[in-house]
Structure formats: C-alpha cells, structure tokens
Amino acid sequence: xxxxxxxxxxxxxxxxxxxxxxxxxxxxxxxxxxxxxxxxxxxxxxxxxxxxxxxxxxxxxxxxxxxxxxxxxxxxxxxxxxxxxxxxxxxxxxxxxxxxxxxxxxxxxxxxxxxxxxxxxxxxxxxxxxxxxxxxxxxxxxxxxxxxxxxxxxxxxxxxxxxxxxxxxxxxxxxxxxxxxxxxxxxxxxxxxxxxxxxxxxxxxxxxxxxxxxxxxxxxxxxxxxxxxxxxxxxxxxxxxxxxxxxxxxxxxxxxxxxxxxxxxxxxxxxxxxxxxxxxxxxxxxxxxxxxxxxxxxxxxxxxxxxxxxxxx
Numbered sequence: 001x002x003x004x005x006x007x008x009x010x011x012x013x014x015x016x017x018x019x020x021x022x023x024x025x026x027x028x029x030x031x032x033x034x035x036x037x038x039x040x041x042x043x044x045x046x047x048x049x050x051x052x053x054x055x056x057x058x059x060x061x062x063x064x065x066x067x068x069x070x071x072x073x074x075x076x077x078x079x080x081x082x083x084x085x086x087x088x089x090x091x092x093x094x095x096x097x098x099x100x101x102x103x104x105x106x107x108x109x110x111x112x113x114x115x116x117x118x119x120x121x122x123x124x125x126x127x128x129x130x131x132x133x134x135x136x137x138x139x140x141x142x143x144x145x146x147x148x149x150x151x152x153x154x155x156x157x158x159x160x161x162x163x164x165x166x167x168x169x170x171x172x173x174x175x176x177x178x179x180x181x182x183x184x185x186x187x188x189x190x191x192x193x194x195x196x197x198x199x200x201x202x203x204x205x206x207x208x209x210x211x212x213x214x215x216x217x218x219x220x221x222x223x224x225x226x227x228x229x230x231x232x233x234x235x236x237x238x239x240x241x242x243x244x245x246x247x248x249x250x251x252x253x254x255x256x257x258x259x260x261x262x263x264x265x266x267x268x269x270x271x272x273x274x275x276x277x278x279x280x281x282x283x284x285x286x287x288x289x290x291x292x293x294x295x296x297x298x299x300x301x302x303x304x305x306x307x308x309x310x311x312x313x
Contacts, residue, residue, distance in 0.1 A: 019184065020183045020221070020222070021218070023216055023217060023218035024216070024218060025217070025218045025219070026096065026097070026098060026099055026217050026218070030096070030217065031047070031096050034047065034096055035049060036048055036050075036088075036096075037049065038096075039116065039120070041112060041115040041116065042111065042115060043092055043100045043102075043108070043111075044092060044098030044099075044100045045097060046090065046092070046097045046098070046112060046116055047069070047090045047096035047097045048069075048087060048088065048089035048090075048116060049069065049087075049089070050085065050087055051076045051080050051085070051086040051087075051088065052076075052079070052080030052083070052084055052085045052086050053080070053083055053085060054085065055085070056080075056083050056084045056085035057084055057085065057127065058084075058086075058122060058124065058127065059079055059084050059085070059086050059126065059127045059128075059129055060086075060087045060089075060113070060117070060126050060127070060128050060129065061075070061076070061086060061087065061088045061089075061129045061131075061134075062089075062091070062113070062129070062130040062131070062134030062135075062137050062138050063088075063090070063091065063094070063095075063131055064131050064132030064133045064134050064158075065132060065133045065224060065227055066094070066211075066214075066224055067094075067131070067211075068094045068095030068096070068214065069088040069089055069090050069095055070095070070210060071131065071289055072086075072088050072131075072289065074289065074290050074293035075129075075293050075296060076088065078294070078297045079297075082301075082304065084127075084304070087122075087126075089113075089116060091109060091112065091134075091137075092104070092109075092223065093219060093222075093223025093224070093226070093227070094220065095214070099217070099219025099220065099222075101219075101222070102226070103226060103230055104223060104226040104227040104230050104231055105234070106136075106137075106140045106231060108230075108231075109137045109140070109231060110141050110144050113141050114141070114144075114145060114148075117148065125147065125148055125149055125150040126148060126150065127150060127151040127152075127153060127304070128141060128142060128149055128152050129153045129154075129300075130152075130153070130157060131154075131155040131156065131157075131289055132156055132158055132261070133158045133227060133232060134157075135154040135155065135156065135157025135158060135252075136157055136158045136234060136236050138153075138154065139152065139159060139236050139240060139243065140234075140236070140239055142239075142248060143239045143242050146246060146248070150248075151248070151249045151250075151251075151303055151304075152243065152249070152250045152251075153250075153252075153300055153303060154250070154251070154252040154253070155252075155253045155288065155296060156253070156255055156258055156260070156261045156286055156288060157236070157265075158231075158232055158236075159234060159235065159236025159237075159239075159240075160235075160236060160237065160240070160265035160268045160269055160272075161261070161262060161265040161268060162232070162261050162262075162265070163259065163260055163261075163262060164232075164260065167181070167185070167186075168182075168228060171225055171228065172225065172228040172229050172232075172233075178225060182221050182222070182224065183221055183222070186215065186221040186224065186225075187215030187216065187221065237268070237272060240269060240272045240273055241272055241273070243273065244272060244273035244274075244276075247275075249303055250276040250277065251276070251278070251299065251300060251303040252266070252276060252277070252279070253278075253280075253281060253300070254266045254278065254279070254280050254284075255281055255284030255285050255286060255288045255292075256280050256282050256283060256284055257284060257285050258284065258285055258286045259285065259286065260286040261286060263280065266278055266280065277302070277303065279299035281296070281299070
C-alpha cells in the first residue's frame with residue numbers, strides 16, 4: 001500500500017513536467033505560416049515584422065506577458081494609416097520567438113530589443129509603444145538607451161502596481177510548487193480568463209484560438225512564470241522619475257475597468273511625472289488594445305504628431 005501511494009504521489013509530481021516535455025517545440029514546423037522574418041540574437045531567434053511605408057517614422061510595439069505581437073494588429077492598421085513605419089516583434093518565450101531558459105528580467109528584455117534594433121540597422125530614434133509588461137520594458141529601454149527613443153507611449157503599463165489572478169500569484173510566490181502548477185494548469189486558467197474578459201465582437205476575433213495554441217508550445221508557460229517572478233516584479237517608479245527629468249514626451253492610456261492594472265497606478269505616475277499625458281478609457285478592461293483601438297489612437301495621436309523634443313543628456 002505504501003509503495004502504491006508512493007507511485008501515485010510520484011506520478012502527480014512528474015506529470016506536469018512530462019506534459020511540458022511532450023508539448024511541441026517552437027521550430028520550423030511551428031513557424032511555417034509566419035508572415036514576418038526571423039533574426040538570430042544572443043539568446044535565440046526573434047520573430048519580427050515590419051508594417052507600413054519604408055520611410056515613415058518608426059514605432060516599435062512591445063507586447064505583454066502572455067500576448068504575442070499579433071495583439072497589435074488592430075493598432076498597426078491605424079498607425080500605418082498615419083504614414084508610420086511599425087515594427088512588431090515577439091518577446092522571447094512568446095509567439096514565434098525562441099523559448100530560452102533562464103531569468104526573464106529587465107536586462108534580458110532590454111538586451112533583446114537593443115540587439116534587434118541593431119540587427120535591423122535602425123539607427124535613428126524611435127517611438128516606443130508598450131502594452132502591460134511591454135510598457136515596463138519600453139520604460140526600462142528608454143532609460144537605458146535614451147539616445148534611441150524620441151517618444152514613449154504606454155498602454156496599461158506594468159510597474160506601478162498590478163493585481164494578478166490568485167492562480168498566477170500563487171505560482172509566482174510558491175517555489176517548486178509554482179513550477180508544477182503552471183505547467184499543469186496554466187494554459188487552462190489563462191484561456192478561461194481570456195474567455196471571460198472578451199466582448200462579443202473584439203477586434204481580434206481569432207484571439208482565443210491563438211491563445212490556446214500559444215499555451216500549448218513547449219517553454220511558453222515556464223517563460224510566463226519567469227517573467228512573473230522577475231520583470232513583472234520590477235518597480236518602475238525610479239525609471240519613471242529619471243524619465244521625468246529628461247523631458248521625454250510620454251503618454252499613458254489606462255482602462256477604467258482594468259482589474260489587472262488599477263487606476264491607482266495612473267495616480268502614481270501623476271505624482272512621479274506631472275508632464276506625462278494620461279488618458280482614462282471608460283469601460284475598458286486590460287484587453288483594451290483589441291477592444292478599444294480607436295479610442296487608444298485618439299489618445300495617442302497628439303503625441304505621435306508632436307515634434308520631437310530632444311531629451312536632456
């Protein structure tokens with residue numbers, strides 16, 4: 001009986017890790033329908049795509065914790081309609097980019113973007129547009145590479161206070177058990193949250209299907225957990241204070257009904273940087289890039305059309 005119980009317990013322990021190993025990798029087969037391009041960087045292959053006129057001012061879009069670069073599709077159409085050159089890419093561990101092991105922290109993601117811009121020979125300053133965790137990455141990049149950024153635009157950015165689900169909070173805070181739980185239940189819990197938050201007719205009608213496929217790729221869930229424990233935990237107050245001293249044009253858009261990024265984060269940014277322009281969208285949840293693209297564009301347009309203000313060095 002003791003041996004039977006031991007084997008049952010062992011099976012429960014190893015099952016999530018076996019399931020993870022059996023998930024398909026991000027390889028040539030998974031990438032066969034890619035519409036963009038790939039570049040080999042220090043930590044692996046990064047997927048990217050250019051949109052719009054080749055001579056337009058460059059806007060670099062940085063997605064969030066679990067939503068790859070296709071999340072930008074509704075906004076890309078609107079940005080390119082203004083004559084802008086838009087670069088979207090997948091963070092490591094998401095979309096069609098590689099799933100390298102290791103600590104996914106600020107330095108990790110800033111290095112990826114720095115190497116990507118260098119590899120693509122983007123030598124002029126760019127506008128950064130960051131959503132959720134991507135907002136924190138964009139902020140960190142603007143601080144570390146001020147010569148490369150002329151505007152910073154943030155959509156529900158992480159770093160000034162957030163509330164994750166109980167499940168993700170447990171996984172982030174529980175050593176070992178968190179790794180077990182996210183591999184076993186992470187995909188199901190994420191899809192359930194997406195289904196509950198979407199309106200009847202979102203701008204990305206295939207979003208839930210793509211999310212299901214994304215969570216089924218080997219390495220995605222461990223990457224999410226590593227980001228939760230590292231990049232998502234970074235307090236961006238000091239970086240924002242440093243940006244406030246540079247005069248860099250900043251606009252932040254927040255969702256009034258966002259349960260992940262509370263409006264207290266908006267108030268915190270107001271205290272840190274009173275020159276930052278902030279807009280609150282009534283009724284918008286954390287899904288606002290694909291539920292409120294027109295309202296987001298209305299909020300961003302003035303900053304996009306404003307003349308570049310040289311940052312203080």
